[in-house]
Amino acid sequence: MIFPYRHESEFIEDIVKKISAKLCQTYTVVHDELIGINLHLVELYSKIDIGEDDVRIIGICEMGGIGKTTLARIAYTQMSPHFEGKTFLLDVREVSDKCGLVSLQKQLLSQILLYECFNFFNVHKGNAIISHRLSHKKVLIVLDDVDNIQHLKCLVGK
Known part of the structure; x- marks a missing residue:
């Protein structure tokens, strides 16, 4: 076919x-x-x-x-x-406790920038990649169950 x-x-x-x-x-x-x-x-x-x-x-x-x-x-x-890219991250508090913020950062990036794989191992590198790759895109990011300002800063910046 x-x-x-x-x-x-x-x-x-x-x-x-x-x-x-x-x-x-x-x-x-x-x-x-x-x-x-x-x-x-x-x-x-x-x-x-x-x-x-x-x-x-x-x-x-x-x-x-x-x-x-x-x-x-x-x-x-x-x-x-x-929007050019989008992600809905469920249970941010729980996922962060179980898997860490780096895991959430990778999930956010891979859902917005489809078909790309990200290989970083610390939150600061994740922040830099998120800022660099998403700063000129119109994106929709929904974070569910955030109770810590650090989670917000690590996932969407300052």
Whole structure:
């Protein structure tokens, strides 16, 4: 079978885009059934202002179990097509405790810069790579369950 793609990577990228589009449709259906979520989404979108080119850091702070992660997932799914790269890192606190911040930095980079492998072993080198590689890209980074400012600094910079 002959594919209209020059490289296998283009074929894979097309598959990823199609799957992402299907997932976006799934979250839209689910979010319509959640009472009161639209008000929170409107407020969140007004703070993010996708059309701007500056850096935005927005925190969603509330008691546990009230839907912060659900709100972030829906917003991420709806907004992600507007960005060059994107990542949603779940359970940052727990993953950091178990695997370390370097592991999270590598996950962040590999999800945003698809098909690239990163080989560094300390947080400072990870910070330098994140700053250098992402500073001129429009990226969406969602960090779930962050309770330590150091985690934030190591994953998105100063």
